[in-house]
Amino acid sequence: MDLVALWVQLGVAAAIIVGASLQLTKSADVIAIKTGLGRSFAGIVLLATATSLPELGTGVSSVVWVGEPDMAVGSAFGSSLFNLLIIGLLDVLWWNRYLLNHVGMSSLVVGTLGVGIISIASIAVMLHGMTTSFGTWYLSPVSLMAVGLFFAAMFFIYNYEKKQDSNPSEYGGDDYANKRLSIGIIVYISSAAIVVGGAIWLSVVGDQLATELGWGASFMGTQFLAAVTSLPEVVTSIAALRLNAPEMAVTNLLGSNLFNMGFVLFADEIAYTQGTIWASVSPVHALAGVLAIAMTTVVLLAVVNRPRKERPTFITLESVLLLGTYASASFLVFHFG
Numbered sequence: 001m002d003l004v005a006l007w008v009q010l011g012v013a014a015a016i017i018v019g020a021s022l023q024l025t026k027s028a029d030v031i032a033i034k035t036g037l038g039r040s041f042a043g044i045v046l047l048a049t050a051t052s053l054p055e056l057g058t059g060v061s062s063v064v065w066v067g068e069p070d071m072a073v074g075s076a077f078g079s080s081l082f083n084l085l086i087i088g089l090l091d092v093l094w095w096n097r098y099l100l101n102h103v104g105m106s107s108l109v110v111g112t113l114g115v116g117i118i119s120i121a122s123i124a125v126m127l128h129g130m131t132t133s134f135g136t137w138y139l140s141p142v143s144l145m146a147v148g149l150f151f152a153a154m155f156f157i158y159n160y161e162k163k164q165d166s167n168p169s170e171y172g173g174d175d176y177a178n179k180r181l182s183i184g185i186i187v188y189i190s191s192a193a194i195v196v197g198g199a200i201w202l203s204v205v206g207d208q209l210a211t212e213l214g215w216g217a218s219f220m221g222t223q224f225l226a227a228v229t230s231l232p233e234v235v236t237s238i239a240a241l242r243l244n245a246p247e248m249a250v251t252n253l254l255g256s257n258l259f260n261m262g263f264v265l266f267a268d269e270i271a272y273t274q275g276t277i278w279a280s281v282s283p284v285h286a287l288a289g290v291l292a293i294a295m296t297t298v299v300l301l302a303v304v305n306r307p308r309k310e311r312p313t314f315i316t317l318e319s320v321l322l323l324g325t326y327a328s329a330s331f332l333v334f335h336f337g
Contacts, residue, residue: 003212009205014228016198017054021232023191024050025239030184044110044157046188047248048255051236053192054229055079056264057199058206063271065200066207072268073125073281074333076260077288078226080118081329083233083253083260084295088322090241090249095314100302103247109160110254111300113153115293117261120146122289128278129286140276143269150262195232202228254299257292284333291329295322 028046055075062072091099100107124142206228233256240249269277302318 003209006205006209006212010202010209010228013198013202013205014231017195017202017229018231018235020191020194020198021051021054022235023187024053024195024232025236027184027188027191030179031181031188034179034181034184044106044161044251044255045154047236047252048259050188050192050195051232051252052079052256052259052264053195054199054202054232055226055260056267057196058202058229059264059268060271061200061204062207063268063277066204068207069268069272069277069280070282071207071210072272073265073277073285074288075226075229076264076268077121077285077292078333079230079260080114080257080292081288081295081326082226082230083256084292084299084322085326086230086234086237087250087253087299088319088326090237090246091316091319091322092314093238094241094246098302098316099246100250100299100318101305103250103303106157106161107247107250107254108300108303109157110153110251110258111296111303113149113156114254114257114261115296115300117146117149117153117258118289118292118296120149121261121265122286122293124278125281125283125286125289128276129283132279136275138273138275139269140278142278143266143276146262147266150258150266153258153262199229250299254296257296287332288329291325291332295325298322298325 025047028050031046058075059072062068062075087099120142124140124146127142128140233253237249237253240246240252265277272280274280298318298321302316
């Protein structure tokens with residue numbers, strides 16, 4: 001297929017994903033308020049799930065229709081790296097204040113749990129790269145550990161948030177007085193279906209582009225598709241920052257990493273029917289995982305390192321480390337993947 005036509009298709013698919021994701025975000029907020037579960041928990045689960053649906057659709061379709069498990073796993077690892085890059089970019093945008101000093105303990109909890117799940121996924125890559133003992137198993141025991149920790153993390157976050165004092169009306173709950181829960185659920189499900197459809201299209205186009213340009217599946221998934229499928233996180237995070245809600249922006253990004261590494265990779269594992277998916281991917285993903293852990297640690301240290309005075313420059317140490325580590329990851333994945 002003509003290279004220009006492929007780029008046009010990529011742009012259209014990305015636009016569909018972004019547009020549907022915006023509707024997902026609004027409907028998720030309506031559901032969060034109307035159900036009374038607590039906006040922080042519902043926001044983490046529904047918003048992170050909504051903005052991570054492109055990774056889910058791209059990953060499963062890369063395995064089932066395209067036959068590229070390496071691209072599927074790379075998309076999950078790469079999206080986690082890209083989400084952490086977004087935090088660094090948001091810190092630069094909030095140039096007059098320390099962004100990570102204006103988020104609460106929820107971000108610390110979610111980020112710490114994320115380190116655990118990313119560590120398990122990285123161990124899975126290294127373990128199956130060193131031994132073939134589990135290569136023919138349909139499900140790796142490490143995958144079961146990761147998805148188990150994911151659901152345990154959701155339960156822990158739910159209980160943690162329930163213990164926090166919160167009043168929905170203080171966070172804009174009155175804005176949804178005329179909104180109906182049933183309509184919110186319908187919009188959420190419909191938008192989710194559109195996002196998944198766009199993601200499937202995106203994975204097919206991405207595979208064709210990788211072939212035409214001579215890019216490896218690891219790089220295509222970890223860097224290129226990851227950046228495109230993370231567009232919903234970019235849009236919603238900048239919107240949250242414009243609303244002076246840094247907690248929402250950062251927690252959404254860290255929550256998306258939980259979903260990507262705990263649930264999306266497990267879904268990819270289920271979709272792959274030729275043994276465990278970990279036996280068919282490049283070891284470079286373990287390196288991506290280690291760098292994602294390092295970037296998350298930078299975020300967590302910046303959150304606990306408070307109080308700090310108003311920043312004198314538009315750039316901070318954490319933003320330099322996040323941007324620099326992502327650039328290093330891009331080079332290493334391209335070179336070794």
